[in-house]
Amino acid sequence: DIEMTQSPPSLPASVGDRVTITCRASQSVSNYLNWYHQKPGKAPELLIYGASNLQSGVPSRFSGSGSGTEFTLTISSLQPEDFATYFCQQTYGNPRTFGRGTKVEVK
Amino acid sequence: QVQLVQSGTVVKRPGSSVKVSCEASGGTFTTYTFNWVRQAPGQGLEWMGRIIPTLNIIDYPQIFQGRVIITADKSTTTAYLELNSLTSDDTAVYYCTRGTGRPPEAFDIWGPGSLVIVSS
Numbered sequence: 506d507i508e509m510t511q512s513p514p515s516l517p518a519s520v521g522d523r524v525t526i527t528c529r530a531s532q533s534v535s536n537y538l539n540w541y542h543q544k545p546g547k548a549p550e551l552l553i554y555g556a557s558n559l560q561s562g563v564p565s566r567f568s569g570s571g572s573g574t575e576f577t578l579t580i581s582s583l584q585p586e587d588f589a590t591y592f593c594q595q596t597y598g599n600p601r602t603f604g605r606g607t608k609v610e611v612k
Numbered sequence: 613q614v615q616l617v618q619s620g621t622v623v624k625r626p627g628s629s630v631k632v633s634c635e636a637s638g639g640t641f642t643t644y645t646f647n648w649v650r651q652a653p654g655q656g657l658e659w660m661g662r663i664i665p666t667l668n669i670i671d672y673p674q675i676f677q678g679r680v681i682i683t684a685d686k687s688t689t690t691a692y693l694e695l696n697s698l699t700s701d702d703t704a705v706y707y708c709t710r711g712t713g714r715p716p717e718a719f720d721i722w723g724p725g726s727l728v729i730v731s732s
Binding site for chain 2: 549554
């Protein structure tokens with residue numbers, strides 16, 4: 506199985522901050538890397554697919570980069586509604602696997 | 613716009629089975645994949661398998677082989693997850709989610725989740 510490692514597990518931040526989350530795959534997943542966020546009690550929502558493609562309807566302050574084994578999600582200016590848990594996911598191979606999540610919380 | 617409508621909360625005894633449903637309201641199955649992902653309380657996301665209804669392709673991760681059955685009814689655009697030999701570790705929210713089906717695949721639509729509680 507391809508293991509996805511996210512860092513940091515927790516990220517204290519303030520509104521307006523630039524936030525970067527890292528995801529590392531245990532083997533190359535090419536650009537088959539997606540990012541989701543999840544708010545308490547809600548289902549995850551797709552933000553970025555194919556490592557760097559913004560899902561329709563997602564604000565442009567979200568961006569993704571990377572390929573192979575190293576990926577980043579960046580929020581250029583954190584907004585109040587962005588406090589949530591962020592997950593990366595690889596769909597290069599089966600089983601599909603997720604990172605353990607990064608909780609962006611109020612500093 | 614397609615919405616995924618899931619069955620409600622259920623409480624099950626250890627050793628029993630549960631079947632969760634997911635109706636794709638407002639759309640058809642076409643070539644999408646339908647995946648099941650679960651989340652135990654306070655934990656991360658775990659993929660349980662997928663079905664491509666139009667191709668009758670089903671994949672399960674090794675960890676769930678023999679305990680999970682995923683099916684789909686094209687006439688009602690409903691996917692099902694059946695999980696057998698339940699233990700307390702299976703207490704979780706079970707999400708149905710649509711995969712785009714084309715690489716690089718992503719899960720673009722999610723149901724609200726079905727809570728399964730396993731308790732004696």
